Amino acid sequence: GQQLNQSPQSMFIQEGEDVSMNCTSSSIFNTWLWYKQEPGEGPVLLIALYKAGELTSNGRLTAQFGITRKDSFLNISASIPSDVGIYFCAGQLGRGSQGNLIFGKGTKLSVKP
Amino acid sequence: DAGITQSPRYKITETGRQVTLMCHQTWSHSYMFWYRQDLGHGLRLIYYSAAADITDKGEVPDGYVVSRSKTENFPLTLESATRSQTSVYFCASRALSGVNTGELFFGEGSRLTVL
Numbered sequence: 001g002q003q004l005n006q007s008p009q010s011m012f013i014q015e016g017e018d019v020s021m022n023c024t025s026s027s028i029f030n031t032w033l034w035y036k037q038e039p040g041e042g043p044v045l046l047i048a049l050y051k052a053g054e055l056t057s058n059g060r061l062t063a064q065f066g067i068t069r070k071d072s073f074l075n076i077s078a079s080i081p082s083d084v085g086i087y088f089c090a091g092q093l094g095r096g097s098q099g100n101l102i103f104g105k106g107t108k109l110s111v112k113p
Numbered sequence: 114d115a116g117i118t119q120s121p122r123y124k125i126t127e128t129g130r131q132v133t134l135m136c137h138q139t140w141s142h143s144y145m146f147w148y149r150q151d152l153g154h155g156l157r158l159i160y161y162s163a164a165a166d167i168t169d170k171g172e173v174p175d176g177y178v179v180s181r182s183k184t185e186n187f188p189l190t191l192e193s194a195t196r197s198q199t200s201v202y203f204c205a206s207r208a209l210s211g212v213n214t215g216e217l218f219f220g221e222g223s224r225l226t227v228l
Contacts, residue, residue: 033216033217035219040221040222041221041222042203042205042219042220042221042222043156043203043217043219044219045216045217045218048216088155088156090217100146100158100161100171101217103155103156104155105153105154105155106155
Protein backbone atom coordinates (compact mmCIF):
# COMPACT_ATOMS: atom_id res chain seq x y z
CA GLY A 1 0.00 0.00 0.00
CA GLN A 2 0.91 3.66 -0.03
CA GLN A 3 3.49 4.81 2.47
CA LEU A 4 4.59 8.11 3.87
CA ASN A 5 8.21 8.53 4.84
CA GLN A 6 8.44 10.94 7.73
CA SER A 7 11.75 12.26 8.99
CA PRO A 8 13.43 12.63 11.26
CA GLN A 9 12.14 9.90 13.58
CA SER A 10 13.11 11.93 16.62
CA MET A 11 14.65 15.26 17.52
CA PHE A 12 16.18 16.51 20.72
CA ILE A 13 16.64 20.26 20.67
CA GLN A 14 17.29 23.24 22.89
CA GLU A 15 14.49 25.64 23.75
CA GLY A 16 14.47 28.53 21.29
CA GLU A 17 15.76 26.52 18.34
CA ASP A 18 13.80 26.13 15.12
CA VAL A 19 12.57 22.70 14.07
CA SER A 20 11.95 21.24 10.65
CA MET A 21 10.41 17.91 9.73
CA ASN A 22 9.06 16.52 6.49
CA CYS A 23 7.09 13.79 4.80
CA THR A 24 7.61 12.34 1.38
CA SER A 25 5.77 9.79 -0.69
CA SER A 26 5.86 8.17 -4.09
CA SER A 27 2.13 8.90 -4.38
CA ILE A 28 0.46 12.20 -5.20
CA PHE A 29 -1.77 13.54 -2.44
CA ASN A 30 -4.62 16.03 -2.63
CA THR A 31 -4.51 16.95 1.04
CA TRP A 32 -1.73 17.12 3.60
CA LEU A 33 -2.40 17.36 7.30
CA TRP A 34 -0.13 17.78 10.30
CA TYR A 35 -1.12 16.48 13.73
CA LYS A 36 0.46 16.71 17.16
CA GLN A 37 0.05 14.06 19.82
CA GLU A 38 0.89 14.70 23.44
CA PRO A 39 1.49 11.84 25.89
CA GLY A 40 -1.74 10.04 26.81
CA GLU A 41 -3.82 11.99 24.32
CA GLY A 42 -5.15 11.57 20.82
CA PRO A 43 -3.64 13.42 17.85
CA VAL A 44 -4.82 16.99 17.40
CA LEU A 45 -4.91 18.73 14.04
CA LEU A 46 -2.38 21.56 13.67
CA ILE A 47 -2.50 22.54 10.02
CA ALA A 48 -4.40 21.39 6.93
CA LEU A 49 -3.14 22.00 3.38
CA TYR A 50 -5.33 21.63 0.31
CA LYS A 51 -3.43 23.06 -2.65
CA ALA A 52 -0.02 22.34 -4.13
CA GLY A 53 2.40 25.07 -3.14
CA GLU A 54 0.19 26.25 -0.30
CA LEU A 55 2.05 27.70 2.68
CA THR A 56 0.03 27.99 5.88
CA SER A 57 0.94 29.25 9.33
CA ASN A 58 -0.57 28.63 12.73
CA GLY A 59 1.28 30.72 15.29
CA ARG A 60 4.89 29.54 15.35
CA LEU A 61 4.07 26.64 13.04
CA THR A 62 4.38 26.80 9.27
CA ALA A 63 3.60 24.01 6.86
CA GLN A 64 3.86 23.73 3.10
CA PHE A 65 2.22 21.49 0.53
CA GLY A 66 4.96 20.55 -1.93
CA ILE A 67 4.63 21.57 -5.56
CA THR A 68 4.95 17.98 -6.72
CA ARG A 69 2.15 17.03 -4.27
CA LYS A 70 4.37 14.24 -3.02
CA ASP A 71 5.77 15.98 0.01
CA SER A 72 5.10 18.40 2.83
CA PHE A 73 7.13 19.99 5.58
CA LEU A 74 6.40 21.45 8.99
CA ASN A 75 8.54 24.09 10.66
CA ILE A 76 8.32 25.20 14.27
CA SER A 77 10.07 28.44 15.10
CA ALA A 78 11.54 29.34 18.49
CA SER A 79 10.58 26.07 20.15
CA ILE A 80 9.28 26.01 23.71
CA PRO A 81 8.92 23.11 26.18
CA SER A 82 5.21 22.66 25.44
CA ASP A 83 6.08 21.79 21.84
CA VAL A 84 7.11 18.37 23.11
CA GLY A 85 5.14 15.55 21.53
CA ILE A 86 4.89 13.39 18.45
CA TYR A 87 4.13 15.11 15.17
CA PHE A 88 2.40 13.15 12.44
CA CYS A 89 1.92 13.99 8.82
CA ALA A 90 -1.04 12.54 6.98
CA GLY A 91 -1.95 12.53 3.33
CA GLN A 92 -5.28 12.01 1.65
CA LEU A 93 -5.30 10.59 -1.85
CA GLY A 94 -8.86 11.44 -2.79
CA ARG A 95 -11.00 14.54 -2.29
CA GLY A 96 -13.96 15.02 -0.07
CA SER A 97 -15.53 11.72 0.85
CA GLN A 98 -12.98 9.85 -1.22
CA GLY A 99 -9.83 8.49 0.30
CA ASN A 100 -8.81 7.76 3.83
CA LEU A 101 -5.77 9.30 5.44
CA ILE A 102 -2.36 7.66 5.33
CA PHE A 103 -0.16 8.54 8.30
CA GLY A 104 3.56 8.89 8.64
CA LYS A 105 5.19 7.13 11.58
CA GLY A 106 5.75 10.36 13.45
CA THR A 107 8.56 12.62 14.60
CA LYS A 108 9.13 12.63 18.33
CA LEU A 109 10.20 16.07 19.51
CA SER A 110 11.95 16.67 22.80
CA VAL A 111 12.76 20.20 23.93
CA LYS A 112 15.34 20.92 26.59
CA PRO A 113 14.60 24.08 28.62
CA ASP B 114 -19.13 20.01 24.01
CA ALA B 115 -18.14 16.36 24.35
CA GLY B 116 -16.92 15.90 20.77
CA ILE B 117 -15.65 12.37 20.49
CA THR B 118 -15.31 10.14 23.52
CA GLN B 119 -13.90 6.68 24.00
CA SER B 120 -14.45 4.15 26.76
CA PRO B 121 -12.88 2.56 28.59
CA ARG B 122 -9.66 4.59 28.64
CA TYR B 123 -7.78 1.65 30.10
CA LYS B 124 -8.53 -2.06 29.93
CA ILE B 125 -6.66 -5.17 30.96
CA THR B 126 -7.98 -8.49 29.75
CA GLU B 127 -6.85 -12.04 29.18
CA THR B 128 -6.15 -13.93 26.00
CA GLY B 129 -9.32 -15.35 24.49
CA ARG B 130 -11.73 -12.90 26.13
CA GLN B 131 -14.07 -10.69 24.19
CA VAL B 132 -13.52 -6.97 24.56
CA THR B 133 -15.55 -4.07 23.22
CA LEU B 134 -14.21 -0.55 22.94
CA MET B 135 -16.82 2.16 22.65
CA CYS B 136 -16.72 5.35 20.63
CA HIS B 137 -19.31 8.12 20.65
CA GLN B 138 -19.31 11.41 18.73
CA THR B 139 -21.65 14.36 19.04
CA TRP B 140 -20.88 16.13 15.76
CA SER B 141 -23.08 13.95 13.52
CA HIS B 142 -20.01 13.22 11.40
CA SER B 143 -20.70 10.66 8.71
CA TYR B 144 -17.30 8.99 8.81
CA MET B 145 -15.87 7.18 11.79
CA PHE B 146 -12.61 5.29 12.07
CA TRP B 147 -10.70 2.96 14.35
CA TYR B 148 -6.92 3.09 14.44
CA ARG B 149 -4.38 1.25 16.50
CA GLN B 150 -1.10 2.84 17.48
CA ASP B 151 2.00 0.78 18.13
CA LEU B 152 5.66 1.71 18.47
CA GLY B 153 7.35 1.58 15.11
CA HIS B 154 4.09 1.38 13.18
CA GLY B 155 2.44 4.70 13.79
CA LEU B 156 -1.32 4.83 13.27
CA ARG B 157 -2.84 1.95 11.35
CA LEU B 158 -6.43 1.86 10.20
CA ILE B 159 -8.46 -1.10 11.43
CA TYR B 160 -11.98 -0.36 10.18
CA TYR B 161 -13.96 2.62 9.06
CA SER B 162 -17.55 3.52 8.43
CA ALA B 163 -18.98 5.99 5.94
CA ALA B 164 -22.46 6.04 7.48
CA ALA B 165 -24.77 4.00 9.66
CA ASP B 166 -24.81 0.36 8.58
CA ILE B 167 -21.85 0.89 6.21
CA THR B 168 -18.46 -0.39 7.32
CA ASP B 169 -15.29 -1.35 5.54
CA LYS B 170 -11.93 -2.88 6.32
CA GLY B 171 -8.79 -0.87 6.75
CA GLU B 172 -5.18 -1.97 6.75
CA VAL B 173 -5.28 -4.35 9.75
CA PRO B 174 -8.86 -5.69 10.24
CA ASP B 175 -8.13 -9.29 11.25
CA GLY B 176 -9.41 -10.18 14.72
CA TYR B 177 -11.72 -7.17 14.94
CA VAL B 178 -15.42 -6.62 14.37
CA VAL B 179 -17.28 -3.32 14.10
CA SER B 180 -20.85 -2.21 13.82
CA ARG B 181 -22.58 1.11 13.22
CA SER B 182 -26.27 0.92 13.98
CA LYS B 183 -26.37 4.61 14.93
CA THR B 184 -24.44 7.47 13.36
CA GLU B 185 -22.98 8.58 16.68
CA ASN B 186 -21.62 5.22 17.87
CA PHE B 187 -18.94 2.99 16.42
CA PRO B 188 -17.95 0.15 18.76
CA LEU B 189 -14.92 -2.02 18.10
CA THR B 190 -15.00 -5.63 19.31
CA LEU B 191 -12.13 -8.02 19.74
CA GLU B 192 -13.96 -11.33 19.67
CA SER B 193 -11.08 -13.36 21.12
CA ALA B 194 -8.30 -11.10 22.28
CA THR B 195 -4.68 -11.99 21.56
CA ARG B 196 -1.48 -10.54 23.01
CA SER B 197 -0.66 -8.99 19.64
CA GLN B 198 -3.74 -6.83 20.07
CA THR B 199 -2.18 -5.06 23.04
CA SER B 200 -2.13 -1.50 21.77
CA VAL B 201 -3.59 1.97 22.08
CA TYR B 202 -6.78 2.30 20.07
CA PHE B 203 -8.02 5.59 18.70
CA CYS B 204 -11.43 6.38 17.37
CA ALA B 205 -11.78 9.29 14.95
CA SER B 206 -14.46 11.00 12.92
CA ARG B 207 -14.79 13.44 10.07
CA ALA B 208 -17.47 15.18 8.08
CA LEU B 209 -18.81 13.86 4.79
CA SER B 210 -18.84 17.02 2.75
CA GLY B 211 -17.42 20.51 2.76
CA VAL B 212 -13.98 21.96 2.30
CA ASN B 213 -12.38 20.37 5.33
CA THR B 214 -13.43 16.78 4.85
CA GLY B 215 -9.87 15.52 5.15
CA GLU B 216 -9.62 16.60 8.76
CA LEU B 217 -9.93 13.83 11.33
CA PHE B 218 -10.88 14.46 14.93
CA PHE B 219 -9.54 11.90 17.37
CA GLY B 220 -10.71 10.61 20.70
CA GLU B 221 -8.33 10.36 23.65
CA GLY B 222 -7.57 6.70 23.08
CA SER B 223 -8.19 3.39 24.81
CA ARG B 224 -5.14 1.59 26.12
CA LEU B 225 -5.71 -2.17 25.95
CA THR B 226 -3.43 -4.76 27.51
CA VAL B 227 -3.98 -8.43 26.73
CA LEU B 228 -2.28 -10.78 29.17
